[in-house]
Amino acid sequence: MNGNGEDGSMSRINVMQPWLGEEEVEAVTEVLRSGWVAQGPRVAEFEDRFADSQQAAHAVATSSCTTALHLALVVAGVRSGDDVVVPSFSFVATANAAVYVGARPVFADVSPVTGNLTAETVRAALTPATSAVILVDQGGVPADLEAIREVCDPLGIVVIEDAACAAGSTYRGRPVGAGAEIAAWSFHPRKILTTGEGGMLTTSRADWAARARRLREHAMSVSAADRHASLVSPPESYDEVGFNFRMTDLQAAVGIVQLSRLPEVVDRRRELAAVYAKAVAEIDGLRAVADPAWGTGNFQSFWVEVCAGPGVSTSSITGASAGLEVGRGTGVSTGSAPQVSAGFEMCRGTGVSTEPTTGVSAGFEVCRGTGVATRSTAGASPAYGMDREGLLRALAEAGISARRGIMAAHRQPAYVSSGVSLPVTEHLTDNTLILPLFHQMSDSEQARVVDVLRQGRR
Numbered sequence: 541m542n543g544n545g546e547d548g549s550m551s552r553i554n555v556m557q558p559w560l561g562e563e564e565v566e567a568v569t570e571v572l573r574s575g576w577v578a579q580g581p582r583v584a585e586f587e588d589r590f591a592d593s594q595q596a597a598h599a600v601a602t603s604s605c606t607t608a609l610h611l612a613l614v615v616a617g618v619r620s621g622d623d624v625v626v627p628s629f630s631f632v633a634t635a636n637a638a639v640y641v642g643a644r645p646v647f648a649d650v651s652p653v654t655g656n657l658t659a660e661t662v663r664a665a666l667t668p669a670t671s672a673v674i675l676v677d678q679g680g681v682p683a684d685l686e687a688i689r690e691v692c693d694p695l696g697i698v699v700i701e702d703a704a705c706a707a708g709s710t711y712r713g714r715p716v717g718a719g720a721e722i723a724a725w726s727f728h729p730r731k732i733l734t735t736g737e738g739g740m741l742t743t744s745r746a747d748w749a750a751r752a753r754r755l756r757e758h759a760m761s762v763s764a765a766d767r768h769a770s771l772v773s774p775p776e777s778y779d780e781v782g783f784n785f786r787m788t789d790l791q792a793a794v795g796i797v798q799l800s801r802l803p804e805v806v807d808r809r810r811e812l813a814a815v816y817a818k819a820v821a822e823i824d825g826l827r828a829v830a831d832p833a834w835g836t837g838n839f840q841s842f843w844v845e846v847c848a849g850p851g852v853s854t855s856s857i858t859g860a861s862a863g864l865e866v867g868r869g870t871g872v873s874t875g876s877a878p879q880v881s882a883g884f885e886m887c888r889g890t891g892v893s894t895e896p897t898t899g900v901s902a903g904f905e906v907c908r909g910t911g912v913a914t915r916s917t918a919g920a921s922p923a924y925g926m927d928r929e930g931l932l933r934a935l936a937e938a939g940i941s942a943r944r945g946i947m948a949a950h951r952q953p954a955y956v957s958s959g960v961s962l963p964v965t966e967h968l969t970d971n972t973l974i975l976p977l978f979h980q981m982s983d984s985e986q987a988r989v990v991d992v993l994r995q996g997r998r
């Protein structure tokens with residue numbers, strides 16, 4: 541299989557492609573013909589359908605996930621001078637949302653297995669000024685919401701779920717976000733469902749939903765749709781300073797069609813992810829993202845950790861309770877073992893530790909070849925034949941567009957003054973990459989990607 545087109549040129553494989561079709565075209569055309577193109581009946585319908593599909597009491601459509609997060613913080617009462625715990629291992633919008641309300645983002649480290657905040661990393665980041673935590677389901681991997689709420693609820697700290705990537709993922713048998721007081725979603729084309737740009741806020745609280753609904757529309761007491769519906773429009777008032785965070789009916793019409801395809805999209809993504817997982821499990825020095833014990837991911841991003849170091853192993857990891865979280869549930873099969881942790885164990889030497897340990901970072905330095913193991917064990921951990929940058933180059937040479945892993949916001953100039961050190965986040969950011977995965981990806985395209993992964997072996 542050489543991936544060449546009929547003219548001999550190599551066809552490009554993108555990291556992601558939205559799945560849009562004639563149904564979306566017809567839905568948008570219908571809205572255009574109706575003459576009502578701003579926020580109106582299609583937005584209301586999309587909100588109802590989304591709330592149903594996510595088992596949420598209320599849904600409020602917004603212009604993006606970023607604006608949904610901003611609204612979530614406002615309605616949850618987060619204000620200037622507060623601290624908001626966030627993962628640095630996320631798109632920068634997560635931290636930015638805290639800054640928009642005058643709060644300080646406090647970066648917490650993540651689990652090396654899931655890439656998500658854990659109860660331990662959140663607890664370590666709390667300050668007397670903490671009023672909220674933004675919990676991200678990174679790449680669609682469900683975070684352990686209940687464990688984090690057990691820490692935060694007794695302290696009156698609101699947990700906001702940043703489910704930007706997680707439509708179609710499940711947590712403890714329900715859709716992700718169903719157990720959250722408030723959650724924010726993205727419909728950017730890089731996500732599972734797209735409306736071009738767009739977002740949603742879901743919440744269990746009627747008062748928060750009502751305020752968010754007003755705030756997204758300039759805090760008007762009478763919505764534009766209601767004013768339009770009456771011949772003599774009631775006078776409106778503006779009781780606080782609002783925003784224009786509205787979604788349009790054009791976008792919502794696309795969203796309604798996309799939402800109807802969500803189960804099919806997730807099934808196909810999980811099928812493709814299982815093929816990648818099986819291949820990666822057979823390659824020394826690579827570890828793939830997998831389902832945690834408490835849920836199933838939508839594989840919005842399929843990330844792989846590249847372990848190219850000389851391979852001294854350690855039995856001491858965590859603080860972020862690394863190995864304990866490895867999927868023991870209904871995960872995508874690696875084909876080689878029921879635990880989806882095979883690659884993880886290789887990279888880390890002896891793998892899943894049941895001992896509570898202190899250093900979050902010890903095992904991770906091993907992968908970079910620079911670390912000193914805190915409790916070194918005999919086995920050398922098999923390494924991959926090249927580092928992450930080398931693998932990205934090899935993929936690019938084969939016409940395959942992969943991406944460096946999730947960013948570390950605390951290293952960006954906008955946040956570098958936080959001065960925080962987050963070993964797991966930094967390790968994952970430096971050593972992971974995201975492989976192409978999209979609904980229309982053919983088996984032969986995926987085989988091309990797997991070929992390159994195999995060629996990079998030692």
Ligand SMILES: Cc1ncc(COP(=O)(O)O)c(C=O)c1O
Pocket residue numbers: 604605606607630631633634676702704705725726727728738739
């Ligand atoms: C975790 C997370 N939060 C928030 C956002 C921002 O989403 P949007 O582009 O819809 O504002 C993103 C986008 O990549 C994200 O990945």
